[in-house]
Amino acid sequence: MASLKLIQLWNKKSTSFYRSLFRRNLTSATSISDKASFPGYKGEFSTELQFIYPENNSQIQCYRVMNRKGNIIDPSHEPQFDHKTLLNMYTYMNLLAKFDIIMYEAQRQGRISFYMQNHGETAAQIGSAAALDSQDLIYAQYRESGVLMYRGFTIQQFCDQIYGNSNSSCKGKQMPVHYGSKEFNFVTISSPLATQIPQAVGSAYAYKRKQNGLCVITYFGEGAASEGDAHAAMNFASVFDVPLIFFCRNNGYAISTPVKEQYRGDGIAARGPAYGIVTIRVDGNDLFAVYNATRAARQIAIKESRPVLIEAMTYRLGHHSTSDDSTAYRSVDEINLWEKGDNPMNRFRNYLFRKGILNEKIEEELTEEHRKMIMESITKSERTKNMKPTEMFLDVFDRPSQSLLKQQNEFLDHLKQNKEHYPLDTYEKL
Amino acid sequence: MNIAAKKLFKSVNVLVFKSSKNGLHVTKVAPSTVQMTVRDALNSAIDEELARDQKVILIGEEVAKYDGAYKVSKGLFAKYGETRVIDTPISEMGFTGIAVGAAMAGLKPVCEFMTFNFSMQAIDQVVNSAAKTYYMSAGQVSVPIVFRGPNGSALGVAAQHSQCFAAWYSHVPGLKVVSPYSSEDAKGLLKAAIRDPNPVVCLENEIMYGVSFPMSQEALSSDYVIPIGKAKIERPGKHITLIGHSRAVQFCLEAAAEMEKMGVECEVLNLRTLRPLDEEAIINSIKKTNHLVTVEQGWPQYGVGAEIIAKIMESEAFNYLDAPIYRVSGADVPLAYAKSLESNSLPTAQNVIKSIKKSLNIN
Numbered sequence: 001m002a003s004l005k006l007i008q009l010w011n012k013k014s015t016s017f018y019r020s021l022f023r024r025n026l027t028s029a030t031s032i033s034d035k036a037s038f039p040g041y042k043g044e045f046s047t048e049l050q051f052i053y054p055e056n057n058s059q060i061q062c063y064r065v066m067n068r069k070g071n072i073i074d075p076s077h078e079p080q081f082d083h084k085t086l087l088n089m090y091t092y093m094n095l096l097a098k099f100d101i102i103m104y105e106a107q108r109q110g111r112i113s114f115y116m117q118n119h120g121e122t123a124a125q126i127g128s129a130a131a132l133d134s135q136d137l138i139y140a141q142y143r144e145s146g147v148l149m150y151r152g153f154t155i156q157q158f159c160d161q162i163y164g165n166s167n168s169s170c171k172g173k174q175m176p177v178h179y180g181s182k183e184f185n186f187v188t189i190s191s192p193l194a195t196q197i198p199q200a201v202g203s204a205y206a207y208k209r210k211q212n213g214l215c216v217i218t219y220f221g222e223g224a225a226s227e228g229d230a231h232a233a234m235n236f237a238s239v240f241d242v243p244l245i246f247f248c249r250n251n252g253y254a255i256s257t258p259v260k261e262q263y264r265g266d267g268i269a270a271r272g273p274a275y276g277i278v279t280i281r282v283d284g285n286d287l288f289a290v291y292n293a294t295r296a297a298r299q300i301a302i303k304e305s306r307p308v309l310i311e312a313m314t315y316r317l318g319h320h321s322t323s324d325d326s327t328a329y330r331s332v333d334e335i336n337l338w339e340k341g342d343n344p345m346n347r348f349r350n351y352l353f354r355k356g357i358l359n360e361k362i363e364e365e366l367t368e369e370h371r372k373m374i375m376e377s378i379t380k381s382e383r384t385k386n387m388k389p390t391e392m393f394l395d396v397f398d399r400p401s402q403s404l405l406k407q408q409n410e411f412l413d414h415l416k417q418n419k420e421h422y423p424l425d426t427y428e429k430l
Numbered sequence: 431m432n433i434a435a436k437k438l439f440k441s442v443n444v445l446v447f448k449s450s451k452n453g454l455h456v457t458k459v460a461p462s463t464v465q466m467t468v469r470d471a472l473n474s475a476i477d478e479e480l481a482r483d484q485k486v487i488l489i490g491e492e493v494a495k496y497d498g499a500y501k502v503s504k505g506l507f508a509k510y511g512e513t514r515v516i517d518t519p520i521s522e523m524g525f526t527g528i529a530v531g532a533a534m535a536g537l538k539p540v541c542e543f544m545t546f547n548f549s550m551q552a553i554d555q556v557v558n559s560a561a562k563t564y565y566m567s568a569g570q571v572s573v574p575i576v577f578r579g580p581n582g583s584a585l586g587v588a589a590q591h592s593q594c595f596a597a598w599y600s601h602v603p604g605l606k607v608v609s610p611y612s613s614e615d616a617k618g619l620l621k622a623a624i625r626d627p628n629p630v631v632c633l634e635n636e637i638m639y640g641v642s643f644p645m646s647q648e649a650l651s652s653d654y655v656i657p658i659g660k661a662k663i664e665r666p667g668k669h670i671t672l673i674g675h676s677r678a679v680q681f682c683l684e685a686a687a688e689m690e691k692m693g694v695e696c697e698v699l700n701l702r703t704l705r706p707l708d709e710e711a712i713i714n715s716i717k718k719t720n721h722l723v724t725v726e727q728g729w730p731q732y733g734v735g736a737e738i739i740a741k742i743m744e745s746e747a748f749n750y751l752d753a754p755i756y757r758v759s760g761a762d763v764p765l766a767y768a769k770s771l772e773s774n775s776l777p778t779a780q781n782v783i784k785s786i787k788k789s790l791n792i793n
Contacts, residue, residue: 137535171568180567187534188567192558198527199534199559206535209513216535232524239519240528395569396603398627401659401706 060269062313063293064283068342070350072288079288083357089130089287090352091366093122093345096146098370099155100318103162106378107322112162114176120285120317122146123344124249127290128312131298132217137203138186139196139218142177143249143316147219151184155373159381166428172387173395194220194227197246201233201307204242208305215243215301217294222311223254225268234275237307245297246277246309249284251316256329272309284312285344315342388428389415464650469639471613472502472578475620476540478652480510483538486624489516489529490542490579499544500580500639526552526577530559533575533629540624543579546595546633553598560629561604576623578632581609582676582727583776585637589764594728596675599631600704600737606658607704609633611679613643615702618656626658633704635677661708663715667695670721670786673712673738675701678725681758684779689786696786704734712738713747720752723785725777730759756785 036045065077072078081089100117107115118125125146132138138147145158157169161179164172169181170188180188187203190196200218207214224230225248237244248268252259259267272279278300282293290312297308315338319326326335352358393400393408400408412430415422424430466474479486492499494507494517507515518525522543529541543549549556560573583592600607606628610616616634623630648654664679665686672682679700686696697715701708716722722742724735735757742748742755761775787793 169568169570170566173568174566178566180570182570188563188571190559190563192554195527195554195559198524198555199531202528202531202533203535205528206532206537209537228523229527232521233527235519235521236524236528395565397606398572402709403706
């Protein structure tokens with residue numbers, strides 16, 4: 001009863017209130033001159049009971065510089081690289097493509113336990129890597145070998161890491177493809193998806209405090225973007241105003257899950273503005289578009305001290321990993337369509353051919369040189385001794401604890417007594 | 431995390447510790463003895479380390495403007511500002527990940543969980559990233575970080591606010607775990623944790639926050655650091671050893687005082703650190719007393735007591751035992767809310783006394 005009275009009173013009050021407004025502003029029945037000033041919303045009121053249907057919003061467009069044939073669409077967007085740099089970029093793409101094929105085979109032959117290919121996404125990798133400062137910190141997912149390669153990590157270093165031998169950067173402690181390099185400012189890759197994203201925010205916060213003129217970039221797939229970490233990271237990055245680039249490789253599949261089963265709405269890019277993050281969607285198969293976008297994003301991140309989201313649209317041409325056969329969930333025809341119709345390397349290759357920077361002869365020489373380099377590196381990695389077994393007790397803490405030393409001593413005693421049963425000659429000397 | 435639950439939780443504690451919230455930082459009792467609450471000891475540890483090292487930051491929900499859900503960070507935001515004492519949006523996973531990333535980039539974050547129960551939201555960042563990255567990167571990426579906050583049961587806050595995570599975090603290679611009992615412990619261990627280049631989990635106890643302890647002149651110094659990995663004999667004795675950590679040390683001491691009346695001299699060992707465990711101190715004490723009772727507030731299965739017993743079985747101390755070892759622990763149930771159920775689920779000095787008598791075969 002009491003509540004009914006209240007409602008009546010409210011109706012009465014509001015009717016006269018709106019009437020008075022109407023008198024004042026006859027031209028607009030829906031806009032109200034007094035503005036909302038809630039802690040969480042400051043803006044206009046509306047009298048329209050209107051829901052937002054996201055499908056009615058226009059899609060975020062996809063920025064590109066080259067078309068699928070490698071023709072520049074608007075010359076003012078063509079980056080001004082010298083021929084050497086352009087050829088260099090292609091060299092990395094070619095090398096990575098060759099490396100992918102050979103390492104995949106090496107896994108199938110049982111030489112290595114695991115590998116992950118980059119096929120189809122090398123433009124997104126090389127284009128973004130080229131736009132960064134070599135001191136910018138990278139938190140990668142696992143399909144960014146090209147980024148690390150562009151920084152200077154050699155094929156020998158890649159091979160040694162994959163073989164986990166005594167020359168490997170992680171001393172045989174981290175699984176293949178989970179590279180890490182202090183020298184190249186590339187944080188050791190973490191297997192649980194998306195954990196790197198909030199960590200990148202934390203590092204960007206540290207960089208912001210240092211005022212070192214650098215930024216942090218974190219890579220992730222559209223599947224990882226479904227993890228809670230991704231949400232927390234984007235929200236926190238926005239709130240903390242950190243110089244960070246979120247680089248999402250939307251390659252169509254999270255192992256077998258296609259994008260249409262991964263999310264609703266306009267992809268990952270649509271989430272950026274909702275967090276208050278500057279956002280762009282780019283054609284991830286267009287090396288120049290990725291380069292321009294990343295370069296501009298870097299400027300915004302550092303100059304304005306705020307995060308930027310790049311969603312690079314691409315297609316995973318390879319399997320998810322050597323543990324996957326993607327033809328179980330997508331047709332060979334589909335893969336071929338992308339392989340032939342929208343292949344980032346072919347697009348860049350066409351561009352270089354047209355410019356006269358690349359020709360079949362140079363290409364053949366490059367491919368042969370790369371094949372040789374990779375085979376030699378594999379041979380060397382296979383001949384390199386295993387890390388000495390006592391290494392397993394190190395790097396748990398900055399200094400081994402008493403209990404670790406005790407374990408190590410027990411282990412050494414055991415080895416001493418049973419050395420004839422172990423292939424100790426394949427290990428580094430104890 | 432449910433905000434409503436957090437707010438409720440906070441208001442309960444503000445009421446419980448109303449007096450100390452408004453109380454003095456340090457109360458002088460006698461010229462040479464100073465009394466200090468565990469809360470103030472923790473506060474001074476963070477304060478001193480913030481002053482000592484520009485790389486140290488405090489990060490968490492409500493740690494800055496609100497002075498911490500339990501007022502442990504009282505006054506620090508006012509003193510050091512928003513670049514050193516940082517409030518975050520609600521997400522344990524988010525701020526823990528950020529703290530880990532900040533540590534990887536060279537800062538020394540002190541990451542506060544409003545309670546360790548909520549750290550479950552972030553345990554991937556603690557275990558998979560903080561604890562393992564130094565190893566996985568072969569020493570290339572270090573994570574100098576402290577995860578701290580109240581752990582274990584408080585009063586009337588039921589199952590999701592009362593769990594002890596001592597066994598969980600102590601299980602993980604790459605983590606160090608400290609668990610202070612007194613104000614000296616709290617200050618010295620937290621300072622050591624902040625200075626340590628490895629990730630350290632500091633398991634505090636909400637009930638102990640408001641308890642005052644004497645602080646020695648040494649402990650009042652800004653250089654006071656307790657070595658991680660060393661236990662402390664709180665009370666020497668020759669008939670039986672009682673081992674506890676955090677609030678359980680109090681039950682051991684109460685039981686020891688009671689047993690003294692019967693002529694039984696208990697040695698009380700305060701573990702202080704759970705990983706690395708001070709095996710030497712444990713073994714030496716057993717060699718002296720030949721009897722042992724372990725006391726913890728957490729669940730028994732795979733717990734701290736279980737680990738101590740296993741370590742003894744693997745050492746020469748086993749040969750010195752004159753009786754089986756007894757464990758006193760929380761009941762093997764999620765903690766209930768109702769007072770009657772709650773108090774019956776938690777160990778008390780009476781339980782310890784009963785176990786001592788069993789071990790020594792006296793009535």
